[in-house]
Amino acid sequence: MKRNNVLRYFVPGLLAVLLTVQGAWGTEHAPGGGPPAYTLRDCVEMALERSPRIQAAEDAIRKADADVGMARSGFFPKVKAYATSRTLQGLSSTGYYSDSDYDDQSATSQGLQLTQALFAGLTIFNGYQRAVLAREYVAAEREEAVAGLTLEVQSVFLERLRAVEQAKVYKAHLDSLEVNGRALEAMFAQRLVPYSDVLDVQAEISNARQKLSEAENSVAVKTIELKGLMQVPFEQEAVFVADAWDAAYMPELTLEQIRSHAFENKPGILLARLAVQVVQKDRDVAMGTFAPRVNLTLSYNKLDMNYDDPGRSLAGDYDRDYTKEYGVGMLSVEWDLFTGGRDYHQLQRVKHEISRLQNNLKDQESMAYTEIEKSYASFQEARSRARHALAFLKSSRENLAVAQARLDKSMGTLPELVLARSKVQDAESSLVASHIDCQKALANLNYAMGRRTSSLLQ
Numbered sequence: 001m002k003r004n005n006v007l008r009y010f011v012p013g014l015l016a017v018l019l020t021v022q023g024a025w026g027t028e029h030a031p032g033g034g035p036p037a038y039t040l041r042d043c044v045e046m047a048l049e050r051s052p053r054i055q056a057a058e059d060a061i062r063k064a065d066a067d068v069g070m071a072r073s074g075f076f077p078k079v080k081a082y083a084t085s086r087t088l089q090g091l092s093s094t095g096y097y098s099d100s101d102y103d104d105q106s107a108t109s110q111g112l113q114l115t116q117a118l119f120a121g122l123t124i125f126n127g128y129q130r131a132v133l134a135r136e137y138v139a140a141e142r143e144e145a146v147a148g149l150t151l152e153v154q155s156v157f158l159e160r161l162r163a164v165e166q167a168k169v170y171k172a173h174l175d176s177l178e179v180n181g182r183a184l185e186a187m188f189a190q191r192l193v194p195y196s197d198v199l200d201v202q203a204e205i206s207n208a209r210q211k212l213s214e215a216e217n218s219v220a221v222k223t224i225e226l227k228g229l230m231q232v233p234f235e236q237e238a239v240f241v242a243d244a245w246d247a248a249y250m251p252e253l254t255l256e257q258i259r260s261h262a263f264e265n266k267p268g269i270l271l272a273r274l275a276v277q278v279v280q281k282d283r284d285v286a287m288g289t290f291a292p293r294v295n296l297t298l299s300y301n302k303l304d305m306n307y308d309d310p311g312r313s314l315a316g317d318y319d320r321d322y323t324k325e326y327g328v329g330m331l332s333v334e335w336d337l338f339t340g341g342r343d344y345h346q347l348q349r350v351k352h353e354i355s356r357l358q359n360n361l362k363d364q365e366s367m368a369y370t371e372i373e374k375s376y377a378s379f380q381e382a383r384s385r386a387r388h389a390l391a392f393l394k395s396s397r398e399n400l401a402v403a404q405a406r407l408d409k410s411m412g413t414l415p416e417l418v419l420a421r422s423k424v425q426d427a428e429s430s431l432v433a434s435h436i437d438c439q440k441a442l443a444n445l446n447y448a449m450g451r452r453t454s455s456l457l458q
Helices: 010-021 040-050 052-075 123-189 195-230 255-265 267-288 342-408 414-448
Strands: 078-088 105-119 293-307 311-313 316-318 322-334
Touching: 040 123, 040 195, 052 123, 123 195, 123 267, 123 414, 195 414, 255 267, 255 342, 255 414, 267 342, 342 414
Parallel strands: none
Antiparallel strands: 078 105, 105 293, 293 322, 311 316
């Protein structure tokens, strides 16, 4: 197969592996009325639905939506209403009007004022675009959180599945060794075999028990990890069922297509790219501070003036109270000519940040390329190992059948049968490991290329 073909010929091989080990493997099933059973897809779906990190990412998106709304408000005029009430009470007076009470008055005013920014160096427009990009950034962060959590659930589920299946292999092997061990002890009691053969089998039994214990502990640990990711109470019983989840959604893509897909869809690359665009908008906003700002202000005002004492003139007293309504229109221009270098250094700061993030983008693209190559190589190696393990299993089973036949005809020995069974166990363990490694490599490859592997998430 050419190197640029990734998965075209894997499905038939995977099906052959599944069919071959079907007899040796079992799947966990929930008994009637027992604890719930979860497939890998179920685990991913539940983790994504309940995970606090996903909920936090969704809260960040809602916050970004509010930020977009705040930035959009800069395009609209600002309208405010105001009212004032003023009272003047004279205390003393000298001069022409010596009556201190003559100045006593009360005044009320009300009004509406509308202010519209006509030009602000495009800071409002660029600020709005920045808010939109920032919203896209937090949405990409959510996608990164979803992809990371999906991969984490897949990895833990598959590692647990590996431990479960290996525990079954070790348990079957241990049961066989114990039967053979008892037979050897009986033969040794009749002086038919040397004691060294008994010791060899006892050593094999001890080794098998150790491997079984390690596998069972791994099952318990991975179960706890999986429940934690799914937000399931640790004391709650649950059954996890293996299925052909990854096999049903394997991409038929060349290596070049995988790279291209990653550069367009991988959340990490999108985040780095959006970070550059956000800071570029910061640069545009910073440049806008060097431009003048033009505002239009329109206002309506009403003034009620009430004097306690009437006015005095040669003709006599007169009423000084009055009401006035008037409108004001004002066009204002502001231009900061010198700010102590603050705006200049702010612009330089943003430019350096753009350069830093552009280098970070290049690093993300390089890391994605490396991640794809590693996942691809791991998948190829695991698939090749699965083929060799399949051949090893076939030959070891044939060898076991021959050893059993030789023993039945009194031409072989029980230690030879024990050794043959041990090789079968090794072959079954290798097949389990290689199949799980294929599945994990596929999960890593899909993560590296920014592809969802579950049909529920596509």
